[in-house]
Amino acid sequence: MRLRTILIAAAASSVLATPALAHRMWLLPSTSNLATTKEYVTVDAAVSNDLFYPDHVAMDPAQISVWAPDGSKGEIENAAKGRYRGTFDVAVNKPGTWRIGTERVSIAGTFKLGADQWRVGGRRPAGATNAVATPAEIPANATDIKLAENTARNYVYVTAGAPTKIALTGKGLEFDPVTHPSELVADEEARFRFLIDGKPAAGVKVTVVPGGKKYRSAEEAQELTTGADGMVAVKWPVAGWHWLSASAEDAKPEDKRASTRRMSFTTTLEVVAP
């Protein structure tokens, strides 16, 4: 449990710090569209540099939550964690758009104890000294406490029948697509809105990377920024599965011990050929 938490935190913090370079956490459903409500979607979950090539760390299916279109909680089945890849199935047994994924909230940062710099949470090498796991362990005489609240969301969308609107919570960084994620086509520009605390968020950095780098020479990642209306327009270089990750930072953490809030939203989008 402990090891897993650290691993996840490490993966999360690296994704947040440098989205263009670091390991990417990804969920890859077998399809984004199902014709009936008698079918399953099977999902791969991993952390790796290249998409969607599992060669680094498996994601534990135990972290996954499933929401049916009516907001009720769904179940994962046949979960397994392999060396490089977690995998699970979801019975998509109600019509509409399902949301499958994780939301992880962690606090990480630094403080001083006398002249020594200490670390809180985040990536800690084995046997690290001058480090504590949680803010609760910060000694009372600590100074220069700098903590950041990290919220990392990673959801994929699977639709049975006609798509339905994706529910929003009004909290943190959220994906409010104008073009529904279950109806993306390679020759049509997609428009996605990002919200922070329910309001259109300008200046959100959005990275879009097509899968299958092995089969081309360049990553062909797009680095986009949302406009004043919180919108980005995405042109697809190819059909196929694409990884999209958005990140933003502000000074409105929910946990008041933190001074900054880092938010990320990641999804995997299926773009079909016209």
Add this chain to the structure above:
Amino acid sequence: MTRSKILPALPLLAAGTIATPALAASVTITIPQIKVAEYHRPYVAGWLEPAAGGAARTLFVWYDVKKRGNEPGTKWLADLRTWWRKGGRSLKLPADGVSGATRGPGRYTVAIPANLPSGQYVLKVEAARETGGRELVSVPFTVGGKGSGSGKTELGSITIR
């Protein structure tokens, strides 16, 4: 006596008005013969889109209507991916006068609805075959006019007359 002469004429007139629009517009779809070791009859859908944009209207969809159980024939309707997105996904199947069984190679004629408002349209026909390919053919036409197009792989000639 005069009355009885007039009355029989009325049903004839009525029949005439019904028959005329059906003759006016129809689409003929060719499903080509494909020489492969494992051949399955394709799923095919045809629909009309107003040229200026607007809701699509499905004319026909041919799929495995009989297959039931864990993997009913409806499972693969989403493989007609463009039709699925343009309206297939919100169509309740089976649909009277629209859905039917898959067809083997040959030529099939489907009526274009007589109540289609005049204007310019694009007829789209999409075919997807198990272990085979998928093709989408667009045929622009004006109501009352003719049109033709042709597929290269999964569909043959498509004519509107």
